[in-house]
Amino acid sequence: MTFWPNVVVATPAHSGVGASLSYRSELLLAPGTLVRVPLGKREVLGVVWECSTEPPEGLTEAQTKAVASVLEGLPPLNPRWRQLVKFAAQYYQRSLGEVAMAALPPQLRELSNEQLARRLKRRAKASASAAPEAGATTPGTAANGHDLSDEQHQALAALHSAQAPVLLYGATGSGKTEVYLRATRQVLDTATPEGDSPTQVLVMVPEINLTPQLEARFRERFEPLYGTDAVVCLHSGMTPPQRLSSWLAAHTGAARIVLGTRMAVLASLPGLRLIVVDEEHDPSYKSQEGARYSARDLAVYRAKVETEALAKAAHPSPLLPAGEVEQPRCHVVLGSATPSLESWYAADQGRYVRLAMPGRIGGGALPRLRLVDMNHQPKGAVLAPPLVAAMAERIARGEQCMVLLNRRGYAPVLACHDCGWKSACAHCSAYRVFHKLDRTLRCHHCGFTERVPRACPDCGNLDISPVGRGTEQIEEHLSTLLADVKRPDGSPARVARMDADSTRLKGSLEVQLATMHSGAVDVLVGTQMIAKGHDFRRITLVASVNADSALFASDYRAPERLFALLMQAAGRAGRDAAHSGASEMWVQTWYPQHPLFATLKKHDYPAFAAEQLTEREQAGMPPYGFQALLRADARTQAAAQAFLNGAAQQSLGLPYRDEITLYPAVPLTIQRVANVERAQLLVEAASRGALQRFLSAWQAVLLDCRSLPEARGLIRFAVDVDPLAI
Numbered sequence: 001m002t003f004w005p006n007v008v009v010a011t012p013a014h015s016g017v018g019a020s021l022s023y024r025s026e027l028l029l030a031p032g033t034l035v036r037v038p039l040g041k042r043e044v045l046g047v048v049w050e051c052s053t054e055p056p057e058g059l060t061e062a063q064t065k066a067v068a069s070v071l072e073g074l075p076p077l078n079p080r081w082r083q084l085v086k087f088a089a090q091y092y093q094r095s096l097g098e099v100a101m102a103a104l105p106p107q108l109r110e111l112s113n114e115q116l117a118r119r120l121k122r123r124a125k126a127s128a129s130a131a132p133e134a135g136a137t138t139p140g141t142a143a144n145g146h147d148l149s150d151e152q153h154q155a156l157a158a159l160h161s162a163q164a165p166v167l168l169y170g171a172t173g174s175g176k177t178e179v180y181l182r183a184t185r186q187v188l189d190t191a192t193p194e195g196d197s198p199t200q201v202l203v204m205v206p207e208i209n210l211t212p213q214l215e216a217r218f219r220e221r222f223e224p225l226y227g228t229d230a231v232v233c234l235h236s237g238m239t240p241p242q243r244l245s246s247w248l249a250a251h252t253g254a255a256r257i258v259l260g261t262r263m264a265v266l267a268s269l270p271g272l273r274l275i276v277v278d279e280e281h282d283p284s285y286k287s288q289e290g291a292r293y294s295a296r297d298l299a300v301y302r303a304k305v306e307t308e309a310l311a312k313a314a315h316p317s318p319l320l321p322a323g324e325v326e327q328p329r330c331h332v333v334l335g336s337a338t339p340s341l342e343s344w345y346a347a348d349q350g351r352y353v354r355l356a357m358p359g360r361i362g363g364g365a366l367p368r369l370r371l372v373d374m375n376h377q378p379k380g381a382v383l384a385p386p387l388v389a390a391m392a393e394r395i396a397r398g399e400q401c402m403v404l405l406n407r408r409g410y411a412p413v414l415a416c417h418d419c420g421w422k423s424a425c426a427h428c429s430a431y432r433v434f435h436k437l438d439r440t441l442r443c444h445h446c447g448f449t450e451r452v453p454r455a456c457p458d459c460g461n462l463d464i465s466p467v468g469r470g471t472e473q474i475e476e477h478l479s480t481l482l483a484d485v486k487r488p489d490g491s492p493a494r495v496a497r498m499d500a501d502s503t504r505l506k507g508s509l510e511v512q513l514a515t516m517h518s519g520a521v522d523v524l525v526g527t528q529m530i531a532k533g534h535d536f537r538r539i540t541l542v543a544s545v546n547a548d549s550a551l552f553a554s555d556y557r558a559p560e561r562l563f564a565l566l567m568q569a570a571g572r573a574g575r576d577a578a579h580s581g582a583s584e585m586w587v588q589t590w591y592p593q594h595p596l597f598a599t600l601k602k603h604d605y606p607a608f609a610a611e612q613l614t615e616r617e618q619a620g621m622p623p624y625g626f627q628a629l630l631r632a633d634a635r636t637q638a639a640a641q642a643f644l645n646g647a648a649q650q651s652l653g654l655p656y657r658d659e660i661t662l663y664p665a666v667p668l669t670i671q672r673v674a675n676v677e678r679a680q681l682l683v684e685a686a687s688r689g690a691l692q693r694f695l696s697a698w699q700a701v702l703l704d705c706r707s708l709p710e711a712r713g714l715i716r717f718a719v720d721v722d723p724l725a726i
């Protein structure tokens with residue numbers, strides 16, 4: 001007998017190829033089965049979406065190709081996963097194949113059945129030898145962590161009974177991770193019916209550099225209970241074989257806990273019962289390329305899909321009164337000390353359950369905010385003398401300091417003061433950054449790098465000098481300023497730097513973190529990378545050196561970001577309750593009267609959020625309105641804008657068009673990157689539904705507009721739904 005599976009394959013986002021292709025098969029293939037199918041001259045990986053006994057309309061047997069092979073030994077991807085992928089593709093306006101294939105490990109595409117069989121065998125063997133020792137699963141015998149605070153207890157209990165997504169609003173140092181660990185334990189201890197997948201937990205963090213610390217804590221807690229195979233990671237910093245191995249472990253149910261960055265939200269997890277999104281406000285959860293999805297928002301959707309499926313499967317006995325039976329759920333926890341305004345608003349409205357943990361573990365105080373008015377500092381001072389003195393004092397007491405500057409390199413620009421030459425990038429509308437350590441000028445947008453010229457390339461002046469400051473310079477400057485300061489043991493103070501440059505080499509991040517934890521470093525200078533999540537126990541002073549630009553940025557989200565960043569950074573100080581009384585957050589600013597600092601001083605996020613939400617409501621901005629961006633890249637700015645404006649003109653008459661506002665096309669702030677001109681057009685609507693329906697109707701228009709004569713030179717376009725930067 002012949003069957004007719006519809007197979008989803010990787011198709012470019014706008015290729016015009018339909019959602020799935022029809023093939024022929026002698027076997028009835030379950031939806032979700034992974035197959036290899038011929039496509040053009042190649043053979044590609046695909047996912048069976050459905051399988052029919054009838055040939056597709058208008059196609060004869062001769063016109064369809066046969067499925068080449070089935071990936072043996074792999075259970076099909078389940079309906080909830082397929083629903084998630086389908087939703088993500090529709091919502092973010094991408095092709096189903098693109099999203100589905102991006103969710104699978106790249107190496108799966110290359111393996112033959114023999115190679116795959118070997119991998120699976122190796123996995124099974126590893127799982128068998130990784131099993132925990134007998135008796136280790138009895139509660140209490142393994143590391144259970146310390147006692148919970150009252151707040152943690154309450155949060156855990158509330159989480160357990162929550163009937164909606166949970167927003168865990170916990171101060172930095174309030175012990176959110178311990179709540180995640182306990183909630184995970186509860187889920188993993190839940191027995192599942194015979195034949196079902198064992199329960200699984202997904203824990204996401206915004207950045208790769210936060211995974212080692214989290215992984216260590218989860219391994220320590222759960223390996224003795226569930227075996228060395230129970231915890232796996234999934235992030236883009238892993239090699240293709242590592243990613244495949246983690247994915248297989250998750251897909252087959254061998255891994256009980258998956259820790260990862262945003263890509264992990266699309267992993268196949270058949271027994272998923274809990275999703276944790278830590279630092280849920282972090283912009284890194286939004287993908288900036290391909291399908292521009294928000295992993296946080298997809299996590300909320302995914303938990304809903306899983307919960308609905310569990311409810312359907314549960315069939316509570318009609319003899320029991322309603323409410324007597326505990327319905328199984330897939331919980332989702334969004335954790336943050338400074339939640340996104342979207343999540344905060346959802347909690348205000350009762351769509352999310354807000355759980356507050358305002359206290360720090362051990363009862364320590366949050367650091368005191370000290371604003372340094374730069375108007376009153378010596379002219380040209382990069383670091384205010386009182387700040388340097390305060391740091392010297394800490395070092396002498398054996399405490400650590402952290403200095404935050406969101407700009408890597410030595411100086412953002414190198415300039416000639418005779419003729420006005422500046423270190424512009426030849427390929428971008430941006431300056432190349434001066435890196436003193438390797439004497440280069442590097443473009444942080446396209447990567448274009450050259451040796452620093454000996455003299456001004458335009459006028460030959462030998463006196464070219466750096467303008468502005470980056471982390472390298474602050475590190476150098478502090479080493480000089482603190483040269484005479486001694487640590488308690490009499491040795492000189494040590495300053496180190498941590499940013500994308502210092503952690504580029506594999507393993508260097510772990511080494512640097514270990515150095516910081518060991519206390520060998522007294523002052524750590526770095527970009528926002530150091531402000532997030534790290535649990536340095538001996539830091540008692542955190543300083544933000546130059547945050548002013550965010551106070552007046554044109555992006556309406558800038559204040560929210562700055563507040564979150566400063567709160568996060570402040571949260572690094574005084575994590576050890578013994579030191580917390582004296583811990584301080586210093587902020588150098590030229591605008592100490594700015595209202596943002598008043599709420600920051602009180603650590604009053606609710607007041608800040610209320611203020612911001614009022615402003616957003618008045619302006620019809622998210623979460624009160626809904627937005628999308630149409631972005632275009634082209635050889636010329638005129639072509640990019642012509643495409644965008646043409647697409648706007650031709651949208652008249654589309655469904656819901658009268659509920660949509662389209663703004664004129666504008667160049668991006670950094671207009672040209674790697675010789676590509678960039679422009680965007682903002683789309684706004686008062687309702688999410690109207691925006692969604694309009695966008696899907698608009699797709700065909702967008703494809704047509706590619707061939708507008710005035711848009712000649714258009715390279716690509718993309719729709720960004722719920723954009724984070726405008």
Ligand SMILES: [Zn+2]
Nearest residue numbers: 416419456459
């Ligand atoms: Zn010059």
Ligand SMILES: [Zn+2]
Nearest residue numbers: 425428443446
């Ligand atoms: Zn460049």
